[in-house]
Amino acid sequence: xxxxxxxxxxxxxxxxxxxxxxxxxxxxxxxxxxxxxxxxxxxxxxxxxxxxxxxxxxxxxxxxxxxxxxxxxxxxxxxxxxxxxxxxxxxxxxxxxxxxxxxxxxxxxxxxxxxxxxxxxxxxxxxxxxxxxxxxxxxxxxxxxxxxxxxxxxxxxxxxxxxxxxxxxxxxxxxxxxxxxxxxxxxxxxxxx
Numbered sequence: 001x002x003x004x005x006x007x008x009x010x011x012x013x014x015x016x017x018x019x020x021x022x023x024x025x026x027x028x029x030x031x032x033x034x035x036x037x038x039x040x041x042x043x044x045x046x047x048x049x050x051x052x053x054x055x056x057x058x059x060x061x062x063x064x065x066x067x068x069x070x071x072x073x074x075x076x077x078x079x080x081x082x083x084x085x086x087x088x089x090x091x092x093x094x095x096x097x098x099x100x101x102x103x104x105x106x107x108x109x110x111x112x113x114x115x116x117x118x119x120x121x122x123x124x125x126x127x128x129x130x131x132x133x134x135x136x137x138x139x140x141x142x143x144x145x146x147x148x149x150x151x152x153x154x155x156x157x158x159x160x161x162x163x164x165x166x167x168x169x170x171x172x173x174x175x176x177x178x179x180x181x182x183x184x185x186x187x188x189x190x191x192x193x
Contacts, residue, residue, distance in 0.1 A: 004065050005029050006051070006141060006172060012059030013046045020046055021191050022059065030140070033163070033173040033186035042192030044176040045073060048143045051174060066172065069139035073146050075126040079119035083110060083129055086118055087136060094137045104136040108158055124150040128158075135162055142166060144175040156182070 005027050012022035020043035028034050036044045049055040051062060052070050077086050084101070091101045105111045108128040113121065121129065127150045134142055142163075148156050160182030163173055167184075175181055 005063075006066060006174075007063040008051075008060070009063075010060035011047075011050065011057050011062065013043055013050060013055070014058040015043075015046055019058070024060070024189070024191070026187060026189055028172055028174065028187065030170045030172060031167050033167060033175070033183045034189055035181070035183060035186040036174065036176045036189050036191065037178070038191035044191055045145050047191065048072075048145055048174065048176060051141075052143050064141065066141035067137075067139040069134035069137040069142045071130045071134050071142070071144045071147055073149070075123075075130045077118035077121070077126055077129055079117065081118055082115050083118055083121065084114040086129070087133060090133050091136055094139075096136055096138060100136055104132040107135055107162055108132045108155070122150075124152060124155060127151055128155055131159060131162070135166070140170065141172045141174070144173065144177075146176055146178070148177065148179060148181060 007027045009025045011024040013020045026034060036047060038044050046055060050057055051064065052068050087101050087104060105114055108131055110128055110132060113125060131147060148159060151159065163181065163183060167173060173183065
C-alpha cells in the first residue's frame with residue numbers, strides 16, 4: 001500500500017485582520033512527526049486549528065486524508081461526569097470498545113481515577129485524560145498543542161512512549177511545543193523566524 005501524506009503548501013493565516021504567518025509548507029508521511037516551534041503569537045496554535053479544519057486558511061492549501069484527534073491547549077472535560085463516563089462517551093462516538101477505554105486509562109495511569117468527577121482532577125490529570133481520549137479515538141493524525149504542559153516526569157515518559165507507538169503503527173503527530181517531547185527524529189517547523 002502506498003504511503004499517504006499530510007501536505008501543506010504555501011499556507012497563510014490571518015487572525016483578527018492580522019497576517020499571522022504565510023508561505024508555510026511541509027509534507028508529513030504516515031509514521032512521521034512534525035514539531036512546531038516559535039515564539040508566543042507566531043501562529044503555532046492557529047496552524048493546528050487550520051489542520052483540524054477549525055479555521056479556514058487565508059491562502060494556500062491543506063491536503064489531509066486523515067481523521068484527526070485534537071488535544072488543544074485548554075483541556076475540556078465535562079465537570080459533572082466521571083472520568084470513565086467522559087471517555088466512554090467519546091469512545092461510543094469513535095466506535096471504540098470498553099476494552100479500548102480501559103487500555104487508554106492504563107496507558108496514562110488513570111485507572112485509579114476512573115470514578116472521580118472530572119471537576120476534581122488536577123491540571124496534569126486533566127491533560128492525561130485529554131491525551132487518553134486522543135489515543136482512544138483511533139484517528140491517525142494527532143494534533144497536540146503543548147501536550148506535556150502540567151505533566152510530571154513519569155507522565156512525560158508515558159506520553160513519549162505513546163507517541164512512539166502511535167507512529168510505529170502508521171500514525172502521524174503534529175505537536176506544538178516549547179519543550180522536548182521525546183519524538184524520534186521529528187521534522188521541525190519554526191514559525192515567526
